[in-house]
Amino acid sequence: MQIRVYYEDTDAGGIVYHSNYLNFCERARSELFFQKNLTPIIDDAHFVVRRMECDFIKSAKFADLIEVSSKIVEIKKSSLKIFQEIKKDNDILFNATFLLVLVKNGKIKRLDSSIRETLLELFL
Numbered sequence: 001m002q003i004r005v006y007y008e009d010t011d012a013g014g015i016v017y018h019s020n021y022l023n024f025c026e027r028a029r030s031e032l033f034f035q036k037n038l039t040p041i042i043d044d045a046h047f048v049v050r051r052m053e054c055d056f057i058k059s060a061k062f063a064d065l066i067e068v069s070s071k072i073v074e075i076k077k078s079s080l081k082i083f084q085e086i087k088k089d090n091d092i093l094f095n096a097t098f099l100l101v102l103v104k105n106g107k108i109k110r111l112d113s114s115i116r117e118t119l120l121e122l123f124l
Helices: 019-034 113-122
Strands: 002-004 045-056 065-075 079-088 091-104 107-109
Touching: 002 019, 019 045, 019 065, 019 079, 019 091, 065 113
Parallel strands: none
Antiparallel strands: 002 065, 045 091, 065 079, 079 091, 091 107
C-alpha cells in the first residue's frame, strides 16, 4: 500500500515522527480488509496488538511516497504474527513484527477456520 507523508506526520524538521510508522502499519493492515469490502471487526471482535518489535532504519520525510507491505509470519490458535516493512523506492526505512490477538468483550477469541482462511486470503 502506498502512503504519502504529509506535514502532519512529521516533526519540526520534516522527518516522520517515530510513532507514525506504527500508524502507517495499522492503516495498511486495515486497508487489506477494506480492499475486499470487509472490516477488521469480525463478529463484534477486533484485533489488538499484544506485542511488537520495531526497527527504525532510515527516516521518511515530508512529501515522500512510501510503500507498506504486510505478510503473515505465523497463525496460532488465538494469535496472528505479521511482519510489516516500510520502503521508499528500494530503501528499507522501517520494519516491525506485530503479534495480534482477536478480542471480543475483553476476552481473547480463538481464530476459527473461517477467520484463518480470510486472513490468509487478505495477506497473500
